[in-house]
Amino acid sequence: MSSESLGFRPTPTSTANVARRDVAASHPVLWPLLVAEGLFALVGGFMDAYAFVGHGGVFANAQTGNIVMLAAYATIGNWNRAMRHFPPIVTFIVGVAFAKFVISRKSRNQFMPRLCCQVLELSALVTLTAFASHLPNVVVVPFISCVAGLQVGTFDSVTGWKFNSAMITGNIKSMTTGFVRWFQGEDVDRSKGQALVSACACASFFVGALFGAYCTRRFRTYALVPCVLMVLMGSLLTWTQHSTIGDDA
DSSP states (O other): OOOOTTTOOOSSHHHHHHHHHHHHTTTHHHHHHHHHHHHHHHHHHHHHHHHHTTTSSSSOOHHHHHHHHHHHHHHTTTTHHHHHTTEEEEEEHHHHHHHHHHHHHHOOOOOHHHHHHHHHHHHHHHHHHGGGGGGGGHHHHHHHHHHHHHHHOOOOOEEEOOOOOOHHHHHHHHHHHHHHHHTTTTSHHHOOOOOHHHHHHHHHHHHHHHHHHHHHHHHHGTTHHHHHHHHHHHHHHHHHHHHHHTTTT
């Protein structure tokens, strides 16, 4: 069964892309990618809740929140509190930049750079699980922000439909736009796919944030263990897709 029969088909931009889209969006390939999307969105929500709840009320992923908090504290002259929100912004940029550099160096192969960055993310989270309880918040949160930047820089679409696994505002916008265009009958296949992919990301992020907040309060020292397991599962799915589609997908 192809993804076309399920209503999942991005609009191809050229004849050369049609065959590639058909392979990339076929039923056996699409659903593992959606599961991987859900897993990494869970991780995104989990990490942000873990940082905010357990490490000083600073966001790891939501840089909009960090900029607002930095500005709010700066206007009242509380520079100590304000500057706590600055390092995560910088390290998030570093994570995204590194991820894009890795991808651009191997532009013909999107899966292997993604897999390499996911292995780095997994290693970073394992390291945090072991040492976060002995490190100050000013080290832990920027470290997580770098991991989040690495994640969003390498895995931001499912066969042509964009999403964000580390924050939710853009996903809400894409979901809403997709549903409105779908109900209006405008580019139905693509609109439906965008709406459902974005909705999956939104729901997964929310569940991940709930789970992350609970684990942080309940287990504290080993709160990141479920996060590590989810990244491991997502990385295995990425490898499966690399084996299925090949280097040129």
